[in-house]
Structures are given as C-alpha cells and as structure tokens.
Amino acid sequence: xxxxxxxxxxxxxxxxxxxxxxxxxxxxxxxxxxxxxxxxxxxxxxxxxxxxxxxxxxxxxxxxxxxxxxxxxxxxxxxxxxxxxxxxxxxxxxxxxxxxxxxxxxxxxxxxxxxxxxxxxxxxxxxxxxxxxxxxxxxxxxxxxxxxxxxxxxxxxxxxxxxxxxxxxxxxxxxxxxxxxxxxxxxxxxxxxxxxxxxxxxxxxxxxxxxxxxxxxxxxxxxxxxxxxxxxxxxxxxxxxxxxxxxxxxxxxxxxxxxxxxxxxxxxxxxxxxxxxxxxxxxxxxxxxxxxxxx
Amino acid sequence: xxxxxxxxxxxxxxxxxxxxxxxxxxxxxxxxxxxxxxxxxxxxxxxxxxxxxxxxxxxxxxxxxxxxxxxxxxxxxxxxxxxxxxxxxxxxxxxxxxxxxxxxxxxxxxxxxxxxxxxxxxxxxxxxxxxxxxxxxxxxxxxxxxxxxxxxxxxxxxxxxxxxxxxxxxxxxxxxxxxxxxxxxxxxxxxxxxxxxxxxxxxxxxxxxxxxxxxxxxxxxxxxxxxxxxxxxxxxxxxxxxxxxxxxxxxxxxxxxxxxxxxxxxxxxxxxxxxx
Numbered sequence: 162x163x164x165x166x167x168x169x170x171x172x173x174x175x176x177x178x179x180x181x182x183x184x185x186x187x188x189x190x191x192x193x194x195x196x197x198x199x200x201x202x203x204x205x206x207x208x209x210x211x212x213x214x215x216x217x218x219x220x221x222x223x224x225x226x227x228x229x230x231x232x233x234x235x236x237x238x239x240x241x242x243x244x245x246x247x248x249x250x251x252x253x254x255x256x257x258x259x260x261x262x263x264x265x266x267x268x269x270x271x272x273x274x275x276x277x278x279x280x281x282x283x284x285x286x287x288x289x290x291x292x293x294x295x296x297x298x299x300x301x302x303x304x305x306x307x308x309x310x311x312x313x314x315x316x317x318x319x320x321x322x323x324x325x326x327x328x329x330x331x332x333x334x335x336x337x338x339x340x341x342x343x344x345x346x347x348x349x350x351x352x353x354x355x356x357x358x359x360x361x362x363x364x365x366x367x368x369x370x371x372x373x374x375x376x377x378x379x380x381x382x383x384x385x386x387x388x389x390x391x392x393x394x395x396x397x398x399x400x401x402x403x404x405x406x407x408x409x410x411x412x413x414x415x416x417x418x419x420x421x422x423x424x425x426x427x428x429x430x431x432x433x434x435x436x437x438x439x440x441x442x443x444x445x446x447x448x449x450x451x452x453x454x455x456x
Numbered sequence: 457x458x459x460x461x462x463x464x465x466x467x468x469x470x471x472x473x474x475x476x477x478x479x480x481x482x483x484x485x486x487x488x489x490x491x492x493x494x495x496x497x498x499x500x501x502x503x504x505x506x507x508x509x510x511x512x513x514x515x516x517x518x519x520x521x522x523x524x525x526x527x528x529x530x531x532x533x534x535x536x537x538x539x540x541x542x543x544x545x546x547x548x549x550x551x552x553x554x555x556x557x558x559x560x561x562x563x564x565x566x567x568x569x570x571x572x573x574x575x576x577x578x579x580x581x582x583x584x585x586x587x588x589x590x591x592x593x594x595x596x597x598x599x600x601x602x603x604x605x606x607x608x609x610x611x612x613x614x615x616x617x618x619x620x621x622x623x624x625x626x627x628x629x630x631x632x633x634x635x636x637x638x639x640x641x642x643x644x645x646x647x648x649x650x651x652x653x654x655x656x657x658x659x660x661x662x663x664x665x666x667x668x669x670x671x672x673x674x675x676x677x678x679x680x681x682x683x684x685x686x687x688x689x690x691x692x693x694x695x696x697x698x699x700x701x702x703x704x705x706x707x708x709x710x711x712x713x714x715x716x717x718x719x720x721x722x723x724x725x726x727x728x729x730x731x732x
Contacts, residue, residue: 174722175675180643205635213640216521216560217716218678224617231635232627250636330622385673408619440617450622 177210199246202285205231206292233449234291258294262382293343293413317352327451329362339375340413459564460509506545512565515539519557554714651719661713669725672702676717684710
C-alpha cells in the first residue's frame with residue numbers, strides 16, 4: 162500500500178474507504194473453495210472497516226458497533242434454521258457500492274471482478290445482505306440473478322415469513338427508517354415492517370415521511386458530510402421526536418452510522434440546543450435484543 | 457464507576473517494577489498489601505507517563521488499537537477478576553503524549569502525564585500561562601484552578617443505549633464467526649505505520665495545514681484527541697465570483713504532534729513541521 166492515492170482525489174474519503182480502494186487494487190488470484198456446500202451465503206459488507214474507523218474518530222463516544230449488525234444477522238439466520246456461508250472480508254471484498262456512486266469505476270470494476278469470481282467459487286444459490294447498499298449493488302449493478310443465477314435477498318426478506326417469534330424485554334415504541342437503497346431503489350417496504358410486527362411488545366409507528374417519501378440520512382455513499390447534509394438528518398431525527406419513539410430502526414449500517422453519529426454529536430454539544438431523546442439502531446440488532454426472552 | 461486516581465503519584469507508593477522493552481515499568485499501589493504480583497488479584501497502577509490502573513482495566517484492547525506508536529502489549533494476569541490480561545505499556549518511553557488511549561478507554565483506567573510534569577507537584581496546581589499577565593492574587597488563583605478542572609471534567613457523558621447492550625448480551629452468549637475485523641485492523645495498522653514512518657512527530661513538531669489543498673472535509677477535526685483543530689472561514693476568489701470556504705486550522709498551544717490528523721487527511725494537506 163502506498164500513501165499516494167492515484168484514484169479520484171476530489172472526494173473526501175474516510176480512511177476506511179481509502180483502505181477498501183487499496184484492497185481492491187491488491188490482486189488476489191488464489192483459488193478458494195468453501196469447506197462444504199451451502200445454499201445461503203451471508204455478506205456482511207464493510208462493517209468491520211467502519212468499526213475501526215469510528216474507534217479513531219470521536220464519533221464512537223456513544224457505543225456504535227457496526228460489527229454487531231453482522232453478528233446479529235448470523236445469529237438470526239441460525240435462529241431461522243438457515244446455515245449461511247459467511248462471505249467475510251478475508252475472502253471477499255467490499256461490494257463497491259460507494260466507489261461506483263462516487264464515480265471510481267476502475268475500483269468498482271476491480272471489486273466486482275473479484276467478488277464475481279469468488280461467488281462463482283462459493284457455489285451458493287442465494288446471497289443475503291444486511292446492508293441495503295450491498296443488496297442493491299449485487300442485485301442491480303452486479304446483476305447476480307442474470308449472470309450467475311444467484312438470487313439476491315435483503316436479510317429482512319430472508320427472515321420474513323419463517324414463523325419467527327420475538328418478545329421485547331419491555332414495551333417500546335419504534336419507527337422504521339426506510340433506507341434509500343432498500344426502499345426507493347429496490348421497492349422493499351414491507352419485509353422490515355413485517356419483522357417488526359412479529360415483536361411482541363413493540364409498537365410500530367410511522368414517521369411523518371415514510372416508505373417512498375422517506376427522508377434521507379443525507380450522506381449518500383459517504384460523499385460528504387457538511388451543514389447541509391446534517392440539516393437533512395436533523396429533519397429526519399425531528400420527525401422521530403414528533404412521533405414519540407424510543408428507537409429508530411434502520412435496515413442499512415450506513416443509516417445507523419450516520420444517524421447515531423448525529424445523535425452523539427448533539428449530545429456532545431448540548432449548548433446548541435438540539436436533542437433527540439431516543440436511539441438509532443439497526444433492525445437486526447433490535448431483533449436480537451428481543452430474542453433473549455424467547456429462548 | 458471506579459476511575460484511575462488522578463493524583464496516584466502522590467497518594468500511591470512505588471511498590472515494584474516490571475521489565476519493559478527498554479526501561480523498567482513502575483508499579484504503584486496504595487500500600488504494599490494492595491499489590492500481590494502479576495499472578496494475584498491485586499495489581500495496582502502500572503507505569504508513570506503512561507499509567508494504567510490494572511485493577512480497573514477490562515482488557516478490551518481499545519488503547520492498543522488507538523496508540524499511534526505501539527506503546528502497549530498484552531500481559532497475562534490469570535487470576536484477576538476484571539480480565540485475564542492487561543494492556544502493559546512495554547514501550548512507555550515511545551509515548552508521544554497524544555492521549556489517544558486515555559480518550560478511548562471505556563473504563564477510564566488510563567492516565568497520561570507529560571514527562572515534564574513528573575517529579576513536580578503533579579496535577580494538583582496546573583500553571584495557567586495567562587496568569588503571568590495578571591499577577592495572581594490569592595483570591596484569583598483557586599478560582600482559576602477550579603475553572604481548569606471544570607474544563608477537563610466537562611466531558612461528554614453518554615447514556616448507554618440499553619437496547620444495544622441487550623443485543624450485545626445475547627450475542628455474547630455464543631461464539632459467532634468474525635467477518636473480517638482482523639483484516640481491517642491490520643490494514644489500518646499498516647497505513648498508520650506508514651504515516652508514522654514517513655512523518656516526524658512529537659513535542660517539537662506541529663501539524664500544518666496547506667490551505668491550497670484543504671477541502672474543508674473536517675475529517676481531521678474528528679480524529680484530533682485534543683480539539684486542537686478548528687474550521688475557519690476564508691473568503692476566496694474564484695474566476696467569476698467570491699465565495700466562502702472553511703479550512704482547517706491547527707491550534708498551536710494544544711497540538712501534541714501526534715500525526716493523527718495527517719493520518720486522517722484524505723488529500724494529504726497536513727504536514728508535520730518543526731516548531732522552531
């Protein structure tokens with residue numbers, strides 16, 4: 162790896178995206194074969210890279226933990242009697258969503274080429290992602306159903322309709338924040354809501370803007386975070402306060418990252434007078450928290 | 457919650473030393489009875505510049521990851537109730553006093569003391585430079601020290617997310633496969649090492665922002681452990697119009713020369729320059 166970055170330099174990449182670019186450009190031609198065949202593959206995405214990044218920055222003053230989204234997803238898949246092949250970042254690389262949307266096409270092509278080869282080697286029939294961005298990228302930009310015949314699912318779709326039961330440890334009012342990639346782009350609004358309905362003791366309310374009219378977290382593909390994007394996020398968080406929720410649930414680690422970052426920033430600067438008295442969480446984390454009573 | 461005693465150098469006694477990589481590590485305890493050796497459940501405070509209260513340390517490794525100069529190692533403490541290993545400051549003389557570890561420690565077990573302050577009356581009365589201008593009357597002096605402690609203690613207190621705590625409790629019950637955290641850590645470490653190898657650092661150096669290159673992304677502001685970076689508005693002239701843009705500015709007094717901002721900068725606008 163070198164510190165000179167020949168690729169697009171106009172966008173302020175966070176450190177972890179720089180490393181994903183480095184990773185993409187390190188060619189890895191070794192053959193790989195999973196120990197045994199699996200029907201399902203679970204793709205965690207770059208949650209671990211985010212975790213290392215937030216440890217360095219002051220954004221982790223709260224307890225943001227992205228890797229627990231992946232762990233929670235695996236746990237829930239096991240709970241639904243699915244034994245997924247973990248397509249982890251040691252074998253696979255980032256799906257390249259952010260690089261594609263930032264216009265770094267050569268990086269995206271390198272990532273795609275590597276992941277396509279690995280997916281062919283893996284022999285899975287269905288790939289499920291806990292990240293809405295990976296889901297969209299695999300389904301549309303990789304076109305896995307068309308090229309490799311692999312069905313692409315978001316984890317909420319995989320878990321939907323499997324007779325799962327959850328019980329909230331205490332009564333809680335939640336709202337679901339539609340991630341743009343899962344909602345407007347892929348048209349999936351019901352699967353996550355159905356899952357929340359399965360939680361006994363959780364009351365779901367809709368935010369003022371929901372489904373196809375949902376507001377955005379403001380930091381599409383990690384392009385930029387400034388006063389304007391923060392205003393977008395604050396507007397969304399205000400809607401949560403208006404609805405009187407205890408938890409806002411998202412279906413994408415990036416939603417979790419950006420919203421939680423904003424909540425932490427507000428708490429760090431109480432003199433600015435913005436305060437939202439609830440937490441952001443990923444839907445998978447919430448469902449796992451509601452699992453304990455069941456077992 | 458127990459925290460490391462800020463005045464341990466005056467309230468604790470030196471009870472033993474332990475081998476570090478280059479220099480021995482000082483071990484402190486309230487009295488000789490409260491230190492029982494590495495294999496015991498009473499460990500006291502280890503280190504002087506880099507001090508870790510081993511009785512509080514929970515071995516989550518945050519300091520090891522945060523340290524830009526690799527001061528820490530693991531040491532096995534098999535019989536301690538809080539954790540069976542601790543972060544030992546094996547390379548304590550390497551510490552650049554960036555306080556990254558102090559910042560990340562979830563249980564406030566780490567205390568960094570500037571090597572220059574050791575041996576003097578530590579911590580209790582910090583000299584404030586402004587007091588040189590106005591001769592401090594006895595009435596003013598304590599007021600100032602109260603303000604100073606207020607500033608340092610008014611940190612951000614976060615109400616832990618109990619729902620996330622519950623999720624983590626459930627997840628901790630079984631061993632789930634990891635998804636690539638080792639690879640991510642190694643890559644970050646490599647990049648950080650390159651930054652460290654390629655840049656001078658320490659007390660004699662200060663970070664400097666090249667305004668031509670700075671894109672105002674605020675990444676360095678988040679990485680700085682001392683709130684030592686500010687975003688300043690500049691009026692700039694483009695070919696057709698004037699506009700205002702924010703650029704990072706390093707505050708000279710609080711910059712410790714730790715290179716974390718240079719590490720974070722996406723456009724290599726930050727360089728380390730000698731202070732003299």
